[in-house]
Amino acid sequence: MVTLADVARRANVSKMTVSRVINHPEQVTDELKKLVFAAMHELDYRPNVAAKALAKNRTQIVKFFILEEISTVEPYYMNLLLGISLALSRHQYSLQLVANNSFDLGVCDGYIITGMRKSDYEWISRIEKPVILFGENLYGYDFVDTNNKKGGMLSTRYALSLGYDKVVFVGIDLKEAFEYSRERGYIQVMQESLKEPEIVRVENHSHKSQEMLQKNWEKYPKNTAFVCASDRIAVGIERAIQEKGANIPDDYGIIGYDGIFLDQVVSPRLTTIRQDVAKLGEICGEMLLNKIEQKGKKQGFKLLDPMLVKRETTRRKGGSEKS
Incomplete structure (x- = not known):
């Protein structure tokens, strides 16, 4: 041997x-x-991973909690899992996925948690092992996320640069930090441009945004752009416009947020704010391992800049650009 x-x-x-x-x-x-x-x-x-774990009084296991519904359509969490696994495998750690219907903390060295809602922070606060959250939070926990405010600014600024008279933000009906940040980015650019902000919020499902626009069609004249808080919402907006027989992108523009899968399979293909979810997962893994090595020392937060990907739901201006 x-x-x-x-x-x-x-x-x-x-x-x-x-x-x-x-x-x-x-x-x-x-x-x-x-x-x-x-x-x-x-x-x-x-x-000898087992010997290493025994010597350090560790399990060499990290648990990943997903506290929201996992869509079977979008490979968002697959990208995140791959990124986390890549970081952990470099240090001979195993990853265990825990679905939202199981809160058995079990035996492990630390946790990565995503999909948090306000009601979750009470039990998260009782966890004794190191924790890193994937997603912004207002409670002081270490976290990793996209720079959501910057993404909101990037999409709004681009919509205005294309000459759309009215730019509406279609947000997710959640009182969560990431949503507030995306809205703040939109509001800041609108105010800087001396434009009146207009925000509508719906559940994060395409049929909900589709229904919203169908019911309120008369409020949105031609030359309106919809800046959306997710690609799911953007897909619903696109369907509603198509059902009304209007032209995309000349009559109406649409910009999504995520850039994982849906943006590439709808027609016309969606202009969107792309998050590098695999890289974010990798950063989560590295941050948690550092926290484990440093016996729970606070790590702060890390924001990764998003990218604007220009496709067919906005007027042509060429290429794709980083924020």
């Missing part, structure tokens, strides 16, 4: 260096990591 000493000899480094690369890669230079990983690969060496 290949040992740590065999890897050290092949890489021409000390056993301590090999151990540090395996257990504390953040303390080792990239050059050393490449040497050791190459030697491990050549010798087909596999670290």
Whole structure:
């Protein structure tokens, strides 16, 4: 059986260096990591994860709680899971998914939680292990998210630049931080442009936004753009406009938010604010592992800038651009 000493000899480094690369890669230079990983690969060496966990009094398990309905249509959470798994696998951690109908905290070293609502924070506050939230919060918990305000600003500014007279924000009917941030971005740009903000909120389902626009069609004259808080909402707006026989994007413009799947399968294809969900998941995993290593030390928050992807539901201006 290949040992740590065999890897050290092949890489021409000390056993301590090999151990540090395996257990504390953040303390080792990239050059050393490449040497050791190459030697491990050549010798087909596999670290003894069970022994490592026992020595550190750890399980090498992270649990991921999704506290909202998981859509079977959009691969949003698949991208998030892949990103988290990528970060954890680099440190020989396993990921366990916990559905919203099970609140058994079980045995693990820490938690990543998403889909939180106000009622969840009471039980989250009782968790004794390190926790990272995926999604903005107003309660002081460490979190990772897209820069939602910037996304709202980016889409609103783009809609105005295309010459639409009226720009309406169609938000999600939730009293949650991410929604407030997207609305704040919209409001700020509208005020800077001396335009009157107009916000409508619906449940985050395409049929709800479709029904809303059908019932209120007379309120929205031609040359209106709809800046939406999600791609689901944007798809409903698109269907309603098509049913009315109006032209997209000349009569009406639509900008979504997420850029995971729906934006690419509807016709015309949706202009949207894309979140790099896989990268956000990776950052969640790294932040939680740092918190575990630092015995629960506060990590703060990390916001990742979104990207505007220009497609067929807005007038042509070319390309795609970062915020």
